[in-house]
């Protein structure tokens with residue numbers, strides 16, 4: 271079996287040494303200290319090829335940072351399946367006893383490269399499993415829900431969380447304007463403003479697929495599935511005051527914490543659990559199960575244990591293996607499919623496309639992204655192509671040799687619900703009996719949080735509103751009153767006290 275160590279070492283140039291260095295063409299470097307000048311005090315000579323090559327390469331060291339989730343860190347590890355969920359999925363990586371090497375990347379959402387790990391923000395929770403059937407990627411978060419339910423609003427949402435065009439500053443007014451104009455955000459914003467909005471470290475948070483996917487078993491039966499990754503390190507958080515102090519001392523504390531924990535052999539582990547909904551129950555469930563702003567109540571669909579994953583190998587090179595890592599929910603494997611979740615379907619296009627722009631058309635040729643499964647494709651060429659097929663094979667589909675003539679309906683990406691023969695449609699999600707934008711956020715506030723957590727939530731919200739205009743301030747009170755009457759009036763009281 272390919273281990274996490276094998277994956278972490280993929281691409282490591284074993285020929286490098288502490289001895290004499292070479293130019294990129296492998297020829298000896300004349301000097302790393304002195305450039306060639308015309309006499310000891312003259313101009314620099316352009317034909318000092320090592321100098322010009324060194325400077326030119328340096329100028330090209332950065333690739334575009336991710337527009338979202340730019341600041342992150344990650345590590346390699348191993349997924350182990352301890353339970354039998356084969357009645358729900360035939361996917362090889364989830365069969366009992368299977369071990370699969372993997373990569374995890376954690377991140378903040380809105381901050382740029384170099385921004386503090388301790389900002390109040392949702393945390394990205396991306397996983398890439400190098401399975402025997404191809405790479406399987408899950409791009410979740412540390413929350414089970416999301417701010418919006420249709421990918422068409424995603425650029426607007428991110429613009430509102432990033433920076434103003436003139437000042438280049440982040441702006442509470444546009445954040446709250448977007449949220450209060452988008453009531454479907456209420457559940458996620460309640461999470462964000464609550465204790466879980468600043469996890470103490472990445473090791474101290476759970477992960478969620480957030481999206482609903484399909485699992486398909488060997489008999490072709492389909493189920494809806496949501497993944498939960500429960501930290502064995504315990505859920506821990508920082509208060510606003512603690513985070514503020516920490517960020518002043520260390521902007522990279524989560525990146526450092528993960529790296530150092532793995533170096534000392536304290537490998538972080540998450541239990542893998544799923545909620546399973548029988549295919550036909552989706553239609554009548556009290557919440558629309560494809561709406562990512564909702565959870566499926568655990569009372570209706572309890573967590574089912576599957577196994578666990580452990581991160582046990584640090585990257586050997588941050589840029590090559592974390593910055594260039596390309597996670598995309600379009601990377602599915604047989605036994606797993608999409609659901610009619612519009613955020614998921616938009617991301618299925620958008621993530622792969624972002625990497626084509628950011629890393630290049632051949633991002634999957636890089637060791638960190640390439641599958642352990644043999645790739646056999648008609649896709650070819652493009653910038654920095656590294657892999658190529660046996661030249662004796664046809665390069666086009668529809669060939670006499672029969673290469674690529676299979677008609678497998680098992681590519682993993684099938685099974686959209688549109689199989690019901692529906693016409694293209696642009697409109698809202700189908701409304702289920704208990705669907706509304708504020709209900710589940712209110713349940714979280716009233717039934718899940720204790721008095722102290724509720725109190726911190728109100729304080730966090732009031733502080734995060736600092737800087738909003740009077741119009742947006744009013745909208746915030748309505749928004750939070752809709753979530754919970756007590757919370758609305760408490761936020762108002764605290765905000766006005768803070769202003770006084």
Ligand code: NDP
Nearest residue numbers: 414464465466476565566567568569710711713714718723
């Ligand atoms: P349950 O009582 O079955 O589940 C409540 C869940 O809330 C717990 O499992 C726990 O999940 C989570 N939770 C506990 N403390 C906090 C906190 N401080 N902040 C956020 N979440 C917390 O009820 P339901 O499943 O019917 O859900 C009720 C509400 O709980 C929902 O509206 C939702 O906001 C929230 N919730 C539900 C989840 C789900 O998947 N059903 C997951 C997380 C929250 P955990 O295991 O993560 O500690």
